Amino acid sequence: MLPYLLLAPALFVVGAFFLVPLAFSVIGAFEGPQGPTFVNLANAASLYRMDLVFTLLIVVASTALTGLGAVAIGGYLTLGRSRTALRLLGAMYRWPLFIPFIVAAQAMRGFIGQNGLMNNTLVWIGLMPQEWAQSFLDWRGIVITFVWKQLPFATLLVAGAMAALDRSGIEAAQNLGAGRLRILIGIVLPQVARNIMVALVLSFVTMMSVLSVPMMISGQSPTMLTVAMAWRINSFGDYGTANALGLVSCILTGLVAWIWLRQAAAERAR
Amino acid sequence: MWWLPRGLLLGLFAFFVFGPLVNLVLWSVAESWFWPNRLPSQYGFRFWERVFRPEGQAMESLWLSIWIATLTTLLCLAVSVPAAWALAKANLRWRAAILLLFLLPQAFPNLPVYINIARIFFSFNLNGTVIGVVLVHAAHGLVYSIWIATAAFAAVDDDLELAARNIGAGAFTAFRTITLPLAAPGIAASAVFVFLESLDEFTASYFVGAPEVRTLPLLLFSAAAGGNMQVAAITALILLVPSVLFMLIVERFLRAEVLAKVGK
Numbered sequence: 001m002l003p004y005l006l007l008a009p010a011l012f013v014v015g016a017f018f019l020v021p022l023a024f025s026v027i028g029a030f031e032g033p034q035g036p037t038f039v040n041l042a043n044a045a046s047l048y049r050m051d052l053v054f055t056l057l058i059v060v061a062s063t064a065l066t067g068l069g070a071v072a073i074g075g076y077l078t079l080g081r082s083r084t085a086l087r088l089l090g091a092m093y094r095w096p097l098f099i100p101f102i103v104a105a106q107a108m109r110g111f112i113g114q115n116g117l118m119n120n121t122l123v124w125i126g127l128m129p130q131e132w133a134q135s136f137l138d139w140r141g142i143v144i145t146f147v148w149k150q151l152p153f154a155t156l157l158v159a160g161a162m163a164a165l166d167r168s169g170i171e172a173a174q175n176l177g178a179g180r181l182r183i184l185i186g187i188v189l190p191q192v193a194r195n196i197m198v199a200l201v202l203s204f205v206t207m208m209s210v211l212s213v214p215m216m217i218s219g220q221s222p223t224m225l226t227v228a229m230a231w232r233i234n235s236f237g238d239y240g241t242a243n244a245l246g247l248v249s250c251i252l253t254g255l256v257a258w259i260w261l262r263q264a265a266a267e268r269a270r
Numbered sequence: 271m272w273w274l275p276r277g278l279l280l281g282l283f284a285f286f287v288f289g290p291l292v293n294l295v296l297w298s299v300a301e302s303w304f305w306p307n308r309l310p311s312q313y314g315f316r317f318w319e320r321v322f323r324p325e326g327q328a329m330e331s332l333w334l335s336i337w338i339a340t341l342t343t344l345l346c347l348a349v350s351v352p353a354a355w356a357l358a359k360a361n362l363r364w365r366a367a368i369l370l371l372f373l374l375p376q377a378f379p380n381l382p383v384y385i386n387i388a389r390i391f392f393s394f395n396l397n398g399t400v401i402g403v404v405l406v407h408a409a410h411g412l413v414y415s416i417w418i419a420t421a422a423f424a425a426v427d428d429d430l431e432l433a434a435r436n437i438g439a440g441a442f443t444a445f446r447t448i449t450l451p452l453a454a455p456g457i458a459a460s461a462v463f464v465f466l467e468s469l470d471e472f473t474a475s476y477f478v479g480a481p482e483v484r485t486l487p488l489l490l491f492s493a494a495a496g497g498n499m500q501v502a503a504i505t506a507l508i509l510l511v512p513s514v515l516f517m518l519i520v521e522r523f524l525r526a527e528v529l530a531k532v533g534k
Contacts, residue, residue, distance in 0.1 A: 002356075003360035004356075006353055006355065006356040007352075007356050007357070007368065009348075009353070010349040010350055010352075010372070010412060011353075011368075011371070012349075013345075013349055013405070013408055013409050013412060014371060014374070014375065014412060016405075016409075017387060017405050017406055017408070017409035018375045018383060018409045018410075021383045021384075021386035021387040022378065022382070022383050024389070024390065025382040025383060025385070025386045028386065082273070082276065085276055085280060088284075089283070092280075092283060092284055092287055092288075093287070095287055095517065096287065097513075097517045098466060098470075098513035098514070098516050098517050099510055099513045100471075100509055101472070102470070102472045102487050102491060102506075102509075103294075103470075103490070103510050103513075106294065106490060106494055106503065106506045107290035107293055107506060108290050109494070110290075110294070110297055110499060110503070111289050111290040111293040115305045115306075116293070117289060117292065117293040117296070118285075120308040120309075121289070121308075123308070124308055148286070148287070148290065205376075205377055205378070205379070206376075209378075209379035209380045209381055209473070211381060211472065211473045211476070212487075212491065215491075216491070216495075226379070226381050226473075229381050229382065229385065230381070230476075230477075233385050239385070239386075239389065242382070242385055243382060243385075245382075246379065246382025246385070247382070249379040250378055250379055250382065253377070253378060253379055254378075257377065
């Protein structure tokens, strides 16, 4: 009995300030002025179909790029030979790890704009003419900011798993004359596939619920679902449509998590 | 020339990681920066003075943010230490499910939850109050304090507590003098996680706190929306410093044997 008493306050906090409002959100998606209805979902579908596609494209692209980057950096940290390069890379990649999204967005806003520091530097070095300078403050900016912010987290998980691998398999392949890329793809990746999946699923979910980055980087339509939800609330007080959109984004992340759990279970059964 | 491609790649990566941060620093000391100047044409600390004036809005927001983060951390620790001890030491049937339950706030898109909390809080007069913001931050931060504190308690050897019991210490004395001090570094690390999470939180504060409770991230947002690049950059830098410091020292806080037990 005692252990459950000790757990009760913590369970209350999660229950009252997360589970109950989550339930309200699901119920709210089907709530109309005259009882249960599908009008909210229909509204959400007709008004925000483009935003849904836009959100998915951005988050999928960011997740994929984050995964590629994490594997590349983790792979180099595991198989690289130059001490200096390893030390430099190891010291550099973590910096954005705990930097909040809103700070990342503000930092990027000035960096990737048309006359931002990035274009200015490239023109100044002579890598591109002034006429090529264009603003990245649209969907590309959101992707860049997401990858910048999530890459350290994913890399930390992936590189950690790679470092914990048994080196004998890698050494055996090296003795047989396999190149490093071959070793990375053939030997290292299959053993850390699960860790990569965990990093990517967590990144996917995180990016789905960020409001500040799309709001600050790109104001145009189409925009991400989070901005659409905030807009429905702040401008119209329209909780029905906002909750319907919330339901859609919960189902999306739920699907991703479910696919991952199923795969993990199948692997454990093997 | 064998090092050239590697050096170029590393340089490019450094540009990608540090470029945005350099941009923030430049904006914070730019008194005027207009196109076509590639760099600010006039540097100075005028905006820093304006932000750090004692009666300025930024100082007010900074103290408010620290106050909210402190309360959130205290609340999380108060409910997590007993819960984590139960999860680590008692033989619970639903242990895995309970651990997963605390992860849920991080595993679902939060925005729909926040808008409904704001609606519920409205009827309890909790909207726009410090307590309201603290409660929402705490529900979100619990996963860190519970998971890390559970791992920290699990890493303490049961025999030590048993030995204390054998020489006559009561259950609570054994916990207070043996288990708790040994788990303290892990618990401290979890407290820093919760503190930072609350300090940096934007979305929940935006729906539950604004406009009455104006935390630092909300101030950053309104400065950025109002086009005041300098004040936005300085606010961003204030939020950036603790995050980067924590990134640099976190490994010293969290020992490997605690890390290995997180989520298990």
